[in-house]
Amino acid sequence: MKSAILSSVPTIVMQPAGAVCRACGVDCTAEATGRPRRYPSDLRDSEWALIASLLPVPAADTPRGGRAEVHCRRAIIDAIFYVADNGCKWRALPVDFPPRSTVHGCFTRWREQGVWDGMNDVLRDRERMRQGRKAEPTAAVIDSQSVRAAETVGKGSRGWDNAKKVGGRKRHIAVDVLGLLLVVHVTAASAQDRDAAFFLLQRLRLLYGKITLVWADSGYDYGRLIDGARRILRLTVQVVRRTDDVTGFVVLPRRWVVERTLSWICQRRRCVRDYERLPGNHEAMVTISMIMLMTRRLARPRTALPHAA
Template sequence: MTDAEWALLEPLLPPPACETGRGRPEKWHRRDIVDGIRYVVDNGIKWRAMPADYPPWRTIYGFARRWAATGVISLIRDHLRRAVRLSSGKPPQAVAVVVDSQSVKASETVGKDSRGYDGAKKINGRKRHLVVDTRGLVLLVMVTPADIQDRDAAKEILFRLHLMHPEIATVWADSAYAGQLVTWAKDRVNITLKTVRRPPNTTGFIVLPRRWVVERSLSWIMRARRHCRDHERLPQVSESLITWASITLMTRRLTRKPARRSSRATPAAMATAA
């Protein structure tokens, strides 16, 4: 993590317990803790395989669980998303989002109570449900067994979305979310659910309007090797690590240096100067 990234994240973390009079001074610097979490997510290692130059893995895992349980990483994600939108000339809050799911295989560490078999994809594991804005930035993550149908999980997703982001008015989705769910969304949470269907008589891969945005976000998350397969015993831990992947993406985007322009004169520029 660069100094610029840490300058973004440090003010968003909760104060140490010693500063509030409820605990001892922390032994390890917060930056090392965040680096350890990001190392696990990006490289896909086991928690117990944490390199020796990082804090103990139990310490890093404990911070990751507490920050996830108290909603700290959700607040960080929302703050960074608003910053990215403002930097690109967009309003801080999105009013239209895109939803989709992805089935991934689960390791042997995932219990039977939180995994299932997706007959359509022929995958035994879990399903990630992702809600992103029109720029592909994550608003909500929910992990379920892979045998849960999209339209069944969508009710819980839309209800959470309405509570967390009441400004959302439109949700784009694929045909798996069609049917009675459209009426339910409008009546219960006042959200307009629009489905994007594949054009008839088409074969092979084609880019569909709106839907490509969330597909791209899923591919961004899969760049973090921890998410190529679900290894987490608890779905909540899987959701938090997916959120960390999106946080890393946004901090890098906000601190990215502008590309240098080539000093070599182009033929067109030389002709103009002449």
């Protein structure tokens, strides 16, 4: 199913775990490199061990060949995570990271190659199995969030969300029942949820063939959307409505899961606003924010669950 939508993406060969870094000359998953860990976003050794094997093989090690890598990949990932976590400009990267052009070039190239999406998929499957669930989800929850856009966002890809009084872009996400990211799609803030949902649900069907049920809020209560999803995509869209006699904030069944995920994403300052000129770059930043979350969880020491009485 996933190959149907990723057919246009170049085939990525992942490097084996424990591979020697061409820049450092050592196995960075087992031996410390010259750059000390000084920022909260820096990867711990156990976290880097999870990510290192999910990166593509360096071009110099492929049959087609290429230029040898000069900078350590762990330092590059640390720099990308630093931008995502702190929200700074690419030009404002601290000097102990590789050059800005190298870091941004890797970020963009890996986005185009589908590395971030593939990394998110692998880590999500591992986290689901760690929590006692099957790797492939069977249900999803969708929602959207409008965020203000910086001056770097072009006029052609931004809009005005009159309901939220926000000018910028809107990110539409689909998550599993644990709140882990499945699909993200970025549009202008003026886009209606029900219109963007057609594309979101189509990607869900292509990527995750076992999903049959999708929960949504009343913004998706649109006859053509619900009927089309059932007839064409074989997806049941169930709208979770808010009762009229309830005032103030209330936790609604299933909807709170995706709303919690949106709050997780906003913990990364780069995602509080949209600074990316390309919508695809903001989608990558949202994906990276979830990669950082899952990496921390998977590397955390496992605690024994209490026995049932």
